[in-house]
Amino acid sequence: MGATSTEQSFALLKERILKDGKCLPGGILKVDSFINHQIDPTLLRAMSVEFVKRFSDVEINKILTIEASGIAPAVVLGMLLDVPVVFAKKKKPSTMDNMLTTEVFSFTKNTSYTVCVSSDFLCPQDKILFIDDFLANGNAAKGMIDLIKQANATLVGMGFLIEKAFQEGGKYLRAAGIRVESLALIDSLDNCQIKVR
Ligand code: 5GP
DSSP, rough: HHHHHHHHHHHHHHHHHHOOOETTTTTEEEEETSSSSSHHHHHHHHHHHHHHTTTTTTTSEEEEEETTHHHHHHHHHHHHHHEEEEEEEESSOOOOSSEEEEEEETTTTEEEEEEEEEEETTTTTOEEEEEEEEESSHHHHHHHHHHHTTTOEEEEEEEEEEEESSHHHHHHHHHHHOOEEEEEEEEGGGOOOOEEO
16 A cells, blocks of 8 residues: 555545544544444545554454444454454353453543453464554553453554544553554644644
8 A cells, every 4th residue: 555545544534533523521532423323434444454554564363342432443454354353342241251351441431340351262372453443541452451461362553543642541552562553643622622633
C-alpha cells in the first residue's frame, strides 16, 4: 500500500470524526453513527488495511479485543489477516471452561467490572494483537495485558481506531515498551470542540 492510500485512510477517519462525531460532557467522543452503534464496514476495512500495513513487520496469529465495540474492527482485521479473533467477555458465561479473569475500570461507565476469556482460546503459543475502538486511560488495555500474561501468551502490539491523546493510556503503554498504533489522535475535547491532530 503506497503513501497516498495511507494518507487517504487517515483523512477518511479524521474527516468522519469531525463530520459525524459528537462531544459529550466529561470528555467523551460519541461515534455511534459509524463505529459504536451503526457501523460503517467500508471505513473499518480501510482502517484495517492501515493496521495490516503498520503491523506488517510482526508475526500475529490471533487478535484479542473486548466486547462490545472492539469486536467489529477486530473481526474486519481478522478477516484481512486470516487469523482468529477472541473477545474478552464482560459477563462470566456459566458454560465457560478454564476461565482467566481480570478487573477493568470502565471510563465511560465509571465502574469496575470483571472480564474473562477462556484459556482454550488464549494460549502460550499465541502472538496477540489487541484491537479496540478507543484508547483513553488504558484500563481496558491493562486488563488485556494481565489476561495475556496469565495465559503466557505474547503481546505483539495494540491498535486503536481513536486515541484520546489528552488522556494517559498512550503514554503509559508506550512507556511500558508496548507497540501502540492509533489511527486518529484526539488532542482535545475541551468546550465540546473536537480537535483532531
Ligand atoms: P480506557 O480503558 O483506555 O480508559 O478506555 C477505553 C475504553 O472505554 C474503550 O473500550 C471504549 O469503549 C471506551 N471509551 C473510552 N473513551 C471513550 C470515548 O470518548 N467514547 C467512546 N464511545 N468510548 C470510549
